[in-house]
Amino acid sequence: MNYISLIEYLPYIFEGLLWSLALVLGGLGIGFTIGLPIGTMITYSDKYTKFILNVYIWIFRSTPLIVLLFLFYWGVFPNIGLKLSPLITSIIVLGLRSGAYQSEIFRGALESIDEGQILAAYSLGMSKIQAIISITIPQALRISIPSLSNEYAILLKDSAICFTIGVLEVLTRARIVSIATGIALIPYLIAGIILMMMTYIGLKFFHTVYKKTVIPGLIEGI
Amino acid sequence: MISDTILNVVDLHKKYGDSIALDGVSFRVRKGETKVIIGPNGSGKTTLLKCLNLLVKPDKGRIWLGNIEITDPRININKIRRKIGFVFQDFNLFHHLTVLNNVMIGLVKVRKLKKHQAYKKAVDALSTVGLDNTLYHKYPAQLSGGQKQRVAIARALAMDPVIMLYDEPTSSLDPQFVNEVLQVIRKLAKNGVTSIIVTHQIDFALEIADEIIVMHKGRIIESGRPTELLSNPQNILTKKILIRNFRTLR
Ligand SMILES: Nc1ncnc2c1ncn2[C@@H]1O[C@H](COP(=O)(O)OP(=O)(O)OP(=O)(O)O)[C@@H](O)[C@H]1O
Ligand SMILES: [Mg+2]
Numbered sequence: 001m002n003y004i005s006l007i008e009y010l011p012y013i014f015e016g017l018l019w020s021l022a023l024v025l026g027g028l029g030i031g032f033t034i035g036l037p038i039g040t041m042i043t044y045s046d047k048y049t050k051f052i053l054n055v056y057i058w059i060f061r062s063t064p065l066i067v068l069l070f071l072f073y074w075g076v077f078p079n080i081g082l083k084l085s086p087l088i089t090s091i092i093v094l095g096l097r098s099g100a101y102q103s104e105i106f107r108g109a110l111e112s113i114d115e116g117q118i119l120a121a122y123s124l125g126m127s128k129i130q131a132i133i134s135i136t137i138p139q140a141l142r143i144s145i146p147s148l149s150n151e152y153a154i155l156l157k158d159s160a161i162c163f164t165i166g167v168l169e170v171l172t173r174a175r176i177v178s179i180a181t182g183i184a185l186i187p188y189l190i191a192g193i194i195l196m197m198m199t200y201i202g203l204k205f206f207h208t209v210y211k212k213t214v215i216p217g218l219i220e221g222i
Numbered sequence: 223m224i225s226d227t228i229l230n231v232v233d234l235h236k237k238y239g240d241s242i243a244l245d246g247v248s249f250r251v252r253k254g255e256t257k258v259i260i261g262p263n264g265s266g267k268t269t270l271l272k273c274l275n276l277l278v279k280p281d282k283g284r285i286w287l288g289n290i291e292i293t294d295p296r297i298n299i300n301k302i303r304r305k306i307g308f309v310f311q312d313f314n315l316f317h318h319l320t321v322l323n324n325v326m327i328g329l330v331k332v333r334k335l336k337k338h339q340a341y342k343k344a345v346d347a348l349s350t351v352g353l354d355n356t357l358y359h360k361y362p363a364q365l366s367g368g369q370k371q372r373v374a375i376a377r378a379l380a381m382d383p384v385i386m387l388y389d390e391p392t393s394s395l396d397p398q399f400v401n402e403v404l405q406v407i408r409k410l411a412k413n414g415v416t417s418i419i420v421t422h423q424i425d426f427a428l429e430i431a432d433e434i435i436v437m438h439k440g441r442i443i444e445s446g447r448p449t450e451l452l453s454n455p456q457n458i459l460t461k462k463i464l465i466r467n468f469r470t471l472r
Contacts (some may be wrong), residue, residue: 092313118276120314120374124381135329139318163428215318217363 006186013190013206020198023090023159023169030095035102035220036141037142040132042103042176060100068093073165090162097187098155105147109140142213149206153199160195170194183221227286228253228416229274229385234283236269236440244280245271245440251385254412258427260463261437262275267420270437271363271387274418275306287384302331307378307386311393313370315362316378321348322358327375335380347380348373351406368399372406385416392423423466428452436460 042053060068073089084092113136121131163172174191178184229251236244243266249402251257259267272278274285276292284293292302303423315324322344329340343458348358351372362370371391378386392400404426411417411430421427427434430447436444436457455461 028357040364044468112313116310116312120308120310120316120377121305122277122300123275123303123308123310124329124377125300125302127300130331134327135318142318145253215363216360216361217365218317219363 003181003183006084006177006181006183009181009187010190013170013173013177013187014194016173016191017194017198019087019167020156020159020169020195022087023094023162023167024152024198026091027094027098027155027159030092031098031102031151031155034095034099034150036137038099038103039106040137042107042108044128044132057100057103060097060197064162065093065097068097069162069165080156086162086166089165090159090167094155094158094162097152097158101151101154102148104145106140109143109147110136111140112143115201119213131183133189139184142215143211145206145210145213149203149210152202152206156195156202158198226253227251228288229418230286231274232284232286234270234273234280234285236266236273236280242440244273244283247283247437247440247442249435249442249445254414254416255434256416256430257418257433259418259435259437260422260424260427262459262463265437266440267437268389269440271308271389271418271420274387275303275308277308301331304328304381305335305384306423307375307381307383308461309371309374309378309386309388309391313362313367313374313391315370315374319361319363320359320361321365321373325380328377328381343380346375347376350379350410351376353400366399367395368402371395371399371403373406375403375406375410379410379415383392385418385426386410388417388419388421390420390422392421423451428464436463453458 038053038056042050043194062073072093073084073086077084077089077220116151117135118131123130126134159167159169162169163175166172170191171188174187177187181187227250231250232248234244234247236242247266247270249257255291259270261267263357269278273280273283277374280293284291286292287302287305290297290302303450316327319327322341325344326337326340329335329343330337333340335343345355345358347455353369353372353376357369364375371394375386375391388444391407392403395403400423404423406408407417407419408430418428419430431448434448434451435442435447436451436459444451444455444460451460452464455464
């Protein structure tokens, strides 16, 4: 056992925090960019578009993350001539997968908004797109915040799986340090604490946004 | 066409599946006129009103607003709808917007007015419906039913509509709020705002209407001035509707 070298390795573990953050925020961001338009299209478009988008959602929701990672890292990206680092590959895969989940979140939120408001928007002369952008999406976004916060916590846990293609996020580094120093538990404990902090701060953030965007007087139906 | 006709409806038909909602409805509205539509539940009143701004697409029949045929498939319906004020039974205010923004959003997004112009028009409309300015920054969920409906009227009015359509504007209100809304509608009608009002408030209908239209099973079974209908109803159903409501009045 070598506790001195463990201390030397601490910055190395903490550096993993940046990688984990990149995975989670990148995944969440890409997921949002994909999920909001797709959720919106599924809610409001014709059944053919719906069908195609649902296939995407189904594939990414039903395939285990580890399979997706392997598939994209060794299959899809090399085959289309893209040489991407494990980190970038992981962010994209997490994003595509989160996009599928977020589509479902936004679809649910949009569907919960009463049709009367859309009719009222039409009656003012708004186009369908204007009504969606100005009336239903702002309300749906707020309704989605608790689910998005949930999605953040899930992404954080999922990000650890990216070690399988060699992403040096917090847990991967903890494992390396554990092997290098021969200390079994403590590196993982440190990693655990870091991830817990990230969860706490993230959830706090979403909670604050939710509170800040409360619509006065409105009793939440959900 | 008579020159002061603002709305001309010819032979509207509408089916939902197999059930017939409108079965050949025709009528005209003159500028400044107040038409009131009455009739039992399910007689097609809401469907008729929604056909007039194409929220519901009629299966057959034609509608002219001024000299524009709005049932012409080449027409841009959004351009037409902004000229037709629609007031819903359930208000349908935008939950996430303040009172002021509920009224401004059509002016800004649809009529593309500058913020300060939209603000001025919104304030005008809100004071027309008598809404206290301490409420301008409240959200719909913080208002009483009567206040909500008055905001909804202001939202429609701010667009400078050529005609206002009201679908049972007081049916969702607690009784103590009915009068403040009727008061606004009455005032607008008196000021020459062309209006079509669907209502179950027969006393109000008789008081305000230039002409009452009685609907039953998707058809107009009778129409005429309130005094005519009251003194000499041609149809037994008209008689029933008018008399039953008079009884409840007393
Ligand atoms: N969206 C719809 N889908 C199917 N049927 C409908 C729909 N809207 C109305 N109907 C039917 O069409 C007929 C006319 O309905 P409509 O709502 O126009 O009547 P109404 O006179 O407004 O009734 P009420 O006084 O209850 O508001 C009714 O038989 C109703 O059940
Ligand atoms: Mg109705």
